[in-house]
Amino acid sequence: MLDISSVFLFTPxxxxxxxxxxxxxxxxxxxxxxxxxxxxxxxxxxxxxxEQHYLKSVPLVGEQLRYVAEYGGEWLALLSWxxxxxxxxxxxxxxxxxxxxxxxxxxxxxxxxxxLILGGKGCPNLASRAMKLCLQRLxxxxxxxYGHGILVAESFVDPQLFRGTAYKASGWMLLxxxxxxxxxxxxxxxxxxxxxxxxxxxxxxxxxxxLRAEQMPAAWRGGELE
Numbered sequence: 001m002l003d004i005s006s007v008f009l010f011t012p013x014x015x016x017x018x019x020x021x022x023x024x025x026x027x028x029x030x031x032x033x034x035x036x037x038x039x040x041x042x043x044x045x046x047x048x049x050x051e052q053h054y055l056k057s058v059p060l061v062g063e064q065l066r067y068v069a070e071y072g073g074e075w076l077a078l079l080s081w082x083x084x085x086x087x088x089x090x091x092x093x094x095x096x097x098x099x100x101x102x103x104x105x106x107x108x109x110x111x112x113x114x115x116l117i118l119g120g121k122g123c124p125n126l127a128s129r130a131m132k133l134c135l136q137r138l139x140x141x142x143x144x145x146y147g148h149g150i151l152v153a154e155s156f157v158d159p160q161l162f163r164g165t166a167y168k169a170s171g172w173m174l175l176x177x178x179x180x181x182x183x184x185x186x187x188x189x190x191x192x193x194x195x196x197x198x199x200x201x202x203x204x205x206x207x208x209x210x211l212r213a214e215q216m217p218a219a220w221r222g223g224e225l226e
Contacts, residue, residue, distance in 0.1 A: 025123040028071050032126070034133040036141060037066040037078075045078060053116045054161065060113060063146050065138070069130035076121040077130040081138065084109030084154055090175040091154060091200055097212040104224045105211055107148060110138065112155035115166070127166035135170065139203055148223025151207040156196035164197060172199040 021029060037045050045066055050057035062083025069077035084106055085091070091109075092102055117127055139149035156178060157164040164174065177195045202208060210216055216224065 021124040025125075028076075028123060029125055029129045031071050032069055032076070032129055032133065033071070034067055034069050034079075034130065034137065037068050041068070042066065048075075048118065049078060049080070049114055049116060052119055053114055054158075055114065057114075061111075063107065063110075063142070065110075065141055065145060067134050069126075069133065074121075076118060076126065078114065078116045078118070079112065079130065079134050080114035081110045081153075082113050083107070084111050084152070088154075088178070088198065090198060091152075094173075094175055094200060095152065095208050095211050101212060104226070105216070107146075107223050107225060108151040108211060108220070110142065110150045110153050112153060115155070125169075128169035131166050131170040135201070135203065146223075148220065149203075151203055151211055153201045153203060155199050157199060158194065159197050160194075164199060167199045167201075170201070172201040174199055 045068070046057045060080060060082035064080070064082040066081075067079040068075050069079070086106065087102070095102075097105065112131075115127070115131070117130075135153060138153065139151075143149040153172075155167060155172070157167065159177075164172075168174070175198050178198055179195065204210070210220060215221075
């Protein structure tokens, strides 16, 4: 077993010079695993988010999943997902759906509300590798938990702190900036005066086509809101 204590020397995500993984770090990247957080682990998960994430831990909105990225059983990164933002002009224009379609098809959008590389556990490409592995299983896990899959992922990045490198390396698209409001519940937003960069990623090639279709295929209609 590789001694990872001698490998993780910094936390990726903060603005810094680009580095490449060495052979030991590459071994970790290749052996990285993503899984859902168990109920008995959730308290520890939230404690770590509260202690180490700059936004702290807050109750997630709507449908939600939590993941841990680990190597050899040791936690390296945490990812939280919840219901998508109720209304974002740039996202909605990118999808091309109508207001009526958005209201009933929003469950097919998931927001990456928290992404944390644990302190002292970072190495080059760990963040993008963890995100890639998470996206590969996100829709299936959502379907198992809530009876419908996910077609689009979205996330917000504070440009004063981060470059969004992990998102860009995982195929996300930068759409623009928010107006400085955060979603507190389904149709209620609070002002925080800190505009974020807004990223999106389609999880299927036909994701946008499905979301703006006059009628979704039967396999997806069950996830629409009434």
